[in-house]
Amino acid sequence: MRRGIAASALVAALAATLAACGSSGSGTSSASGPVTITYWDTSNATNEMPNYQAVVQKFEAANPNIKVNFVNVPFDQAQDKLQTAMGSKGAPDVFRSDVGWTAAFAKAGFLTPLDGTPALSDPSAYQPSLIKQAQYQGKTYGVPLVTDTLxxxxxxxxxxxxxxxxxxxxxxxxxxxxxxxxxxxxxxxxxxxxxxxxxxxxxxxxxxxxxxxxxxxxxxxxxxxxxxxxxxxxxxxxxxxxxxxxxxxxxxxxxxxxxxxxxxxxxxxxxxxxxxxxxxxxxxxxxxxxxxxxxxxxxxxxxxxTGGHNICVYAGSDAAHQAAAEKFAAFMTSADSESFIAQKNSTLPTRPDAFTADVKSDPGIAGFQQILSVAQPRPALxxxxxxxxxxxxxxxxxxxxxxxxxxxxxxxxxxxxxxxxxxxx
CATH class of the missing domain: 3.40.190.10 (Periplasmic binding protein-like II)
Structure with missing residues (x-):
């Protein structure tokens, strides 16, 4: 997936206004039809993306009134592409954000707080340090999806x-x-x-x-x-x-x-x-x-x-798309979804109940789980x-x-x- 950290112009967003706020987002809907939300996935296209697509298909099967436009964006391009899209138009309703981007996007006004929403109905289900890493000025702007360290x-x-x-x-x-x-x-x-x-x-x-x-x-x-x-x-x-x-x-x-x-x-x-x-x-x-x-x-x-990714919801989408995006975020970060992704991609879940016996049978996951104690969260800067x-x-x-x-x-x-x-x- 990574990890040359991409050189970014993200800091320019800190003084930006949310030009697209109040728009209908990038998805579509009608009074009688399903809501279509756009999801930007930033996983590796060769070995990780197909498994995220499988989770999206499960979500659509369980939620027939919500369709997902799945877009894979190369990780080393995603930060700048998100910055540009959320500052003007064409932003996704929901996306996979590196933990290092979340605070900056939140400060710029691009993200909606998820505290008390269906996306984050039980913060205690996730490792506390990972919830903290998704926060800015006391509000939570992302739901932890995967975590990692070196x-x-x-x-x-x-x-x-x-x-x-x-x-x-x-x-x-x-x-x-x-x-x-x-x-x-x-x-x-x-x-x-x-x-x-x-x-x-x-x-x-x-x-x-x-x-x-x-x-x-x-x-x-x-x-x-x-x-x-x-x-x-x-x-x-x-x-x-x-x-x-x-x-x-x-x-x-x-x-x-x-x-x-x-x-x-x-x-x-x-x-x-x-x-x-x-x-x-x-x-x-x-x-x-x-x-x-x-x-x-x-x-x-x-x-x-401490690295990893959060699922974040765009603040510029309308109420219907935000509601669908929040439901999608909850599904993507559920214990079942995180366990599935861990088994397929050998990545680390963010919630203890996703570390099933099958997940821990992967020697790579088990090995990294043992060294998470030396992982150091980044400051909320x-x-x-x-x-x-x-x-x-x-x-x-x-x-x-x-x-x-x-x-x-x-x-x-x-x-x-x-x-x-x-x-x-």
């Missing part, structure tokens, strides 16, 4: 061949293991996603910091702790047994092809890739996939970002998702040696000052 994915057979019996728990241990694997197997030990700020977050969290301190309105991306984090990050591309930084357009595919084919022993990634990994020659035996928490930094604590753009650009330069660590993070901090003028440097 973990250390590793090839158990290659680790065993190298004589390594347990996964590394620190970045230093990871580098040592990578060197051992290269020496004893001839295979690269580790590959890190380069030039993508999202994948660098475990390094920040491991030093007890973040890109910004939202609570105290302070930019921290170039602080001493951040420099320490990115010093470790840079070393992951230059140590024996680790793969050199790849910032080409196809770098993500290169990393996944290498891992799935047994040409690299470990990567950092999330559950959205599990079904694709299972298709790889190294993981026809699914139990060969090892899943562990991301390594810890000098604080001794591991941390990874509308601009937070946009912070990755500058960070990713400068991390790419740092990883490839085109820029020094402090100058690169200082440049990022300067960009943040423009985005967050009321934050102290």
């Amino acid at each position: 973990g250390l994915l590793y090839n158990k057979a290659l680790f065993t061949q190298a004589g390594i019996t347990t996964p590394p728990t620190t970045w230093d241990e990871l580098k040592a293991d990578a060197a051992t694997i290269k020496t004893k197997t001839g295979v690269d030990g580790f590959e890190m996603r380069a030039g993508d700020g999202y994948y660098a977050m475990p390094l920040f969290y491991g030093e007890g910091t973040d890109m910004v301190d939202a609570a105290n309105k302070k930019i921290t991306v170039n602080s001493p702790d951040a420099v320490k984090a990115i010093t470790t990050y840079q070393s992951l591309f230059n140590s024996p047994g680790t793969v050199k930084a790849d910032i080409t357009t196809d770098s993500y595919a290169h990393m996944m092809d290498a891992f799935n084919g047994g040409k690299v022993a470990a990567i950092i990634n999330g559950p959205w890739e599990i079904t694709n990994i299972y298709k790889g020659s190294s993981f026809t035996d699914h139990t060969n996939l090892g899943i562990a928490p991301v390594p810890a930094g000098s604080t001794g604590k591991a941390g990874a970002p 509308p601009e937070y998702s946009s912070l990755y753009t500058s960070l990713s650009t400068n991390l790419g330069k740092i990883a490839t040696g085109q820029q020094g660590i402090q100058p690169g993070l200082d440049a990022t901090a300067q960009d943040y000052a423009k985005l967050l003028p009321d934050f102290a440097k």
Whole structure:
């Protein structure tokens, strides 16, 4: 599904007015016929989308007076396309929103609050931290659909061949293991996603910091702790047994092809890739996939970002379409639907009652469920998702040696000052 976080102009929405508000939305209806709502799906078209389509078909069968116009929008384009559509016309009545987009869309006035509606009749059914992540200024603007985090994915057979019996728990241990694997197997030990700020977050969290301190309105991306984090990050591309930084357009595919084919022993990634990994020659035996928490930094604590998606309802649709969209949101996020999606896509449900025995029998899901304890929710800062753009650009330069660590993070901090003028440097 992911996950180069897309560079986005979403922050422009924060000052926008809801030009399309009061329109009839993108669906159609008549006094005698069914309501047709438009749903924008942002899942991977090859391995995830068909299963979301199956859930939509179940919804239509159970609700004959509601038809769904299913539109798949590539994830890396969806943020900007939603921004444009909701700011003018042609917006979907309901859509699948990355958790990092929800607060910004809510601040812009694009979303309808779902508290007390059929979409969210029982908030306690969902993990509390995920409900909090769907909120802005005390109101809930999304229903949690799937959750995820980053973990250390590793090839158990290659680790065993190298004589390594347990996964590394620190970045230093990871580098040592990578060197051992290269020496004893001839295979690269580790590959890190380069030039993508999202994948660098475990390094920040491991030093007890973040890109910004939202609570105290302070930019921290170039602080001493951040420099320490990115010093470790840079070393992951230059140590024996680790793969050199790849910032080409196809770098993500290169990393996944290498891992799935047994040409690299470990990567950092999330559950959205599990079904694709299972298709790889190294993981026809699914139990060969090892899943562990991301390594810890000098604080001794591991941390990874909490990701996932919410189902959100457009505020510009008329009452009939909003009501149908809310009913659809409830169906998509029901225990039965989330359990079905989890079994088909190997993604993590957002509600405990969807973790059925069949769901937990998938070793990938079971593995990621065990490491959710190190997942760290993002602050409810509308601009937070946009912070990755500058960070990713400068991390790419740092990883490839085109820029020094402090100058690169200082440049990022300067960009943040423009985005967050009321934050102290």
